[in-house]
Structure formats: structure tokens, C-alpha cells
Amino acid sequence: MKQAILATVVAVVKKHANSVAVLLKSEELRETDRVIHTGLNREHSFKSSGSILEVICSGDPKAKAGDKVPVIVDLEPSQLRPLNI
Numbered sequence: 363m364k365q366a367i368l369a370t371v372v373a374v375v376k377k378h379a380n381s382v383a384v385l386l387k388s389e390e391l392r393e394t395d396r397v398i399h400t401g402l403n404r405e406h407s408f409k410s411s412g413s414i415l416e417v418i419c420s421g422d423p424k425a426k427a428g429d430k431v432p433v434i435v436d437l438e439p440s441q442l443r444p445l446n447i
């Protein structure tokens with residue numbers, strides 16, 4: 363099941379002439395099965411390790427350290443949490 367979480371931009375690092383790595387952090391990333399999409403501009407690929415998600419973007423991701431970014435993830439039904447409305 364898909365769910366949105368918020369992650370904090372920890373760093374934005376230029377990798378190559380036209381690609382940038384954005385490091386996102388959220389403890390909720392530890393419980394995800396798969397990242398589907400982020401709110402970053404021009405995202406290309408993802409690699410996660412624990413609470414850190416590295417997103418490679420083709421060009422300017424329109425994010426800076428400290429920004430909050432939505433991340434759409436796939437969770438097992440047992441990991442879903444109720445919405446606090």
C-alpha cells in the first residue's frame with residue numbers, strides 16, 4: 363500500500379556535470395519496502411540505506427539542506443499507521 367512520508371534534505375551534492383545527489387533522511391524510511399516517487403524535481407534513481415535515501419536527479423532538484431520533501435513509499439499492510447487528522 364502506498365503512503366506519503368516527509369523526509370528532510372540533509373545534503374545536495376553535485377555528482378557529474380548534469381546530475382546531483384540529494385540525501386534525504388527520515389526514520390520512517392527504515393520501514394519501507396520500496397520508494398515510488400519523491401517530491402524532488404527531475405528525479406532519476408533511488409538508493410536507500412536505513413533512514414537515508416539517496417536520490418539522483420538529472421539537473422537542479424530544486425531543494426536545499428533543511429527542506430522537507432514528500433516521499434511516496436510502498437508499505438506492507440502491517441506497517442501502515444493511522445492518519446492524525
